[in-house]
Amino acid sequence: MKENDLLDDCQRHLLSSSDSEDDQRPDINDLYIDVLESEFQIPLQPGWFSRRTRMERYLMLAATTAVFVVVGLAISLAGVVYSYRMGILKGSDTSMLPLISAEPLTACQETFPESPSETCQSKGCVRAAAKLIDSMDEAVNPCDDFFRFSCGGFLQKKIIPDEKSSLSRFNEISDDLQEKLRGLVEADPSDDDSPATKMVKNLYKSCMDTDRINERGLNPLKEILTQMGGWPVVEGAAWDSSGFDWHTNVYINRKLGYSLDYIFDFSVTTNIKNSTWRIIDLLIHPPRFQFSLPKEERRNATKLYNLMTVAELQEKVPQIPWLQYFNTILSPFHEIGIDEPVVVGVPDYVKNLGKLLTRTPKRVIANYMLWRVTAASVGYLTDDARDIQLKYSKKIVGKGTREPRWKECMGSVSGSLSHAVGSMYARAFFREDAKAAADEMVRYIRAEFDQILHTIDWMDEATRERALAKAKAITPHIAYPPELLEDDKLTELYDGLEISNGDLLENMRNLTIFGTNYSFKKLREKIDKKDWKNHGAAAVVNAFYSPLENSIQFPAGILQGVFFEAERPKYMNFGAIGYVIGHEITHGFDDSGRQFDEKGDLRDWWEKQTKDKFLEKAKCIIYQYGNYTAKEVNLNLNGINTQGENIADNGGIKEAYYAYLQWAKDNGEERPLPGLPFSTRQLFWLSAANVWCGKYRPESLKLRILTGAHSPAEFRVNGPFSNLPEFAKDWSCPAGAKMNPSKRCAVW
Known part of the structure; x- marks a missing residue:
């Protein structure tokens, strides 16, 4: 070197x-x-x-x-x-x-x-040092490109498996978690298995039974298409359009366990202006048809909240029998009247869609809807059918090989029965010291965010007081709720769900019917924002902020690996999971989260002059990231669509950094890692960067930039780190270096 x-x-x-x-x-x-x-x-x-x-x-x-x-x-x-x-x-x-x-x-x-005269020689420190060394490329100047300095070894040594479209630290932890779950799910049935555990094992078994799946061939799908009136592209001239009506097919979808959202999204969801109650919502996800609102304009929640009665909706869009439509879908749980309030995401979309559906040939609509049904079914059919899906995936994300069958099945089971799987994982593998440590970090990081709110000079006092109230009201959910370990609670949760070890496609359709029923039944129920069922997906490698609950959630699955290890120094954990904790807290105050108050209601609680200053600071972030280019695909990032995540990244790393400094002040300086010539502060930055080590196939990277809300990995490191003078100081970066620019962006 x-x-x-x-x-x-x-x-x-x-x-x-x-x-x-x-x-x-x-x-x-x-x-x-x-x-x-x-x-x-x-x-x-x-x-x-x-x-x-x-x-x-x-x-x-x-x-x-x-x-x-x-x-x-x-x-x-x-x-x-x-x-x-x-x-x-x-x-x-x-x-x-x-x-x-x-x-x-x-x-x-x-x-x-x-620095302390000795390095840390514990096993946890040695392991942490070895992992950093393996990931790094010390030939890169950290003041030029900290991402490649921290992750260059990862980029050089790691090869994206044929069955993946990208490779990241999240993938590595998720793969390890899936291996652990596989051992639990493939264990022989036991008399001690709870009903929820038996359900998990049955679903997994039905997925792994490829002999039965191949023996049945395409017959399960053919039977379904027949019940839906036939797929014109298959039936050809024999298809009879006289019996087809698109909303009748939606009713059939509801009965057979398919999505209701092929034309527009119908749901029973939280009323964002009164978040303790639910409401019927017609939400249009971007963009399916030419009338859809551009994604850049969908960040304003107020724009998507257009309240009207069923009668008003009927007058606006007379081509669709709205009252019949809603009551058929909500049956047998509710019957509504013409005065029922409905939130319409994009009224002009629905109005234009009504006209479009009237003038579009039935054959075209039927081909589209049954293609969607077929696409949703293919993954649960024979290998030959799934090969067609794989060709499509190759074009879109560059993935040319399927994952091992067990991993695909484990993914389906984990996503479909997340509470039951989370319970099994928590009982077998989760360490309680991880929860205590995460609780401590949350306290320190929340205190630093409060300090930021107290000291920023662009916020007026009235808005500051409301912001502090919102920050104080954030509810943390760490690891899993205690109810997740109670068999009776899980049995009650899954009451009415039928899962056998037989037909896989039938099991998956039963799950859809069960989930839809569960949601629709709650239309008239008051919302309990602390309901354990909303936070029970423990075996997940991710983290969340809910603006409607004003809560942060860190499932057990993410409290491990590169994110957290109890045996390593705190600067490593504050840099890794601490960065994530700060990120989620800051989401409550990004361009979207700031639109909701401390109760989770959509309300403008900002004084105008402070809101204008916030938007100006957010604009700096938009321009900064919008001028980043992913050289592999020669595309600039979309600074507007990624601004929420970028604001959260910038605020999160700053909060985690100062939280660690306060922790060290309270508890004493820690020793640096062995074999590495870096201070504890530098190791904080290395740990934070190491979280985002990742690489993409070109197709996947392009899709991420065009449609995603997150910036690619390198910009989640170099972007926020270069915005912090603390980073440049800790690494002695000269003025004007890429990681120490003359102009910086900062919101929080």
């Missing part, structure tokens, strides 16, 4: 002068001592030189001269290093040192007080 590729001179000196006896890096003083010892251990024998031949004498003389030259150089270099150290640490005149300016020295002096 070339010196100038990694660290400036100031850092190189401080990091190579460790007093730790466990440090494996060769110190120049150690080399000097080794040379002297080798000299003095040569036994001196009288007459020995005179007994040598002339050639041997010449060779010995040359060797001795070379040794003394090495010793002289070593002493000189040691003297320079010592003088350099004294100049930095004692404030001596350093003007005669070449290639070192006063500015980096000042930053170095302020950033790195002398």
Whole structure:
């Protein structure tokens, strides 16, 4: 490694002068001592030189001269290093040192007080150090590209498996979690298995029974298509359009366990302006037809909240029999009248769609709707049918091979019976010390966000008071609710669901019917925002913020691996899961989350001048990320669509950083990791970056940029880190470096 590729001179000196006896890096003083010892251990024998031949004498003389030259150089270099150290640490005149300016020295002096004399030698520290070393590329200058400095080894060594469209730390933890679950689910049935556990094992078994699936072939799908009136593209001229009506087919979908949302999304959901009650919602997900609202305009929740009665909707869109439509779908749980309130996401969309459905040939509509049914079914059919799906996937995300069958089945089971699977995982694998540690970090990080709210200079006092009230009201849900371990609660939750070890497609349709019924039954029920069932998906590698609950959730599945380990130093955990915790807290105050108050209701609680200042600061983030280019596909990011996640990233890492500094102040400085020449603060940044090590297939990266809400991995590191002066200071990045720009963006 070339010196100038990694660290400036100031850092190189401080990091190579460790007093730790466990440090494996060769110190120049150690080399000097080794040379002297080798000299003095040569036994001196009288007459020995005179007994040598002339050639041997010449060779010995040359060797001795070379040794003394090495010793002289070593002493000189040691003297320079010592003088350099004294100049930095004692404030001596350093003007005669070449290639070192006063500015980096000042930053170095302020950033790195002398570290503890010993590195941490625990197993947790050794493992953490090994993982960082394996991920890094120390040939990259951290002030130029911290993502590749931290993750370059990962990018070089890791190969995206054929069955994946991308590879990330999330994938690695999820794969490990799935392996653990596989062991639980494939275990022999036991009399001690709860009804929920039996259900999980039956669903998994039906998915793994490829002999039965292949034996039945396409017959399950053919039977379904027949009940829906036939698929015109298959039936050809024999298809009879006289018996087809699109809303009648929606009713059939409801009965047979398929989605109701092929034309528009019908749901019973939380009323965002009165979040303790539910309401009927017609939400249009972007973009299915030309009348849909662009994604960039859908970030304003008020724009999507258009309240009207069924009667008003009928008048606006007379082509659709709305009262009949709603009552048929809600049957047998509710019957509504023409005065029932409905939230219509995009009224013009529904109005234009009504006209479009009237003038579009029935054959076209039927082909579209039954294609959607077929596409939803293919994954549960024969290998030949699934190969067609795979070809489509190859074009869209670049994935050319299916995952192992067990992994596909485990994914389906985990997604469909998340509470039952989460219960099994929590009982077998979750460590309670992880929950206690996460609780502690949440407290520290929330305190730092409160401090930010107290000190920012662009917020008026009235808005500040409301913001503090909202921050205080955030409810954390860590790991899993205790009810998840109660068999009776799970039995009650899944009451009425039928899962057999037989037909896979039938099982999946039963799950859809059960989920739809569960949702629709709750139309008239008051919402309990702390209901354990809303936070019971424990075996998930993700984290969430709910604006309607004003809550943050960190399932048990993410409290492991690169995100969290109880045995490693706190700076590693604050950098990793702490970054995620701060990210989720900040979501409550990003461009979308800020639209909701402390109760979870859509309400404008901002004074105008403060809202204008927020939008101006958000605009900086939009422009910054919108000017980032993913070179692999030569596409710029969409700064508007990703602004919420980017604001959360920038706020989250800042909160986690200062939370760790406060923790260290309260509990004492920790020792750095062995084998790495970095301070604890630098290791915080490395841990945070390591969370986002990942790579994509070009097709997947392109799709992510065009449709996703998250920036690609490298920009989730370089973007927020470069916006923080604290990062540049800790790494002594010179002014104007890519990671220490002259212009920065900051919202929180």
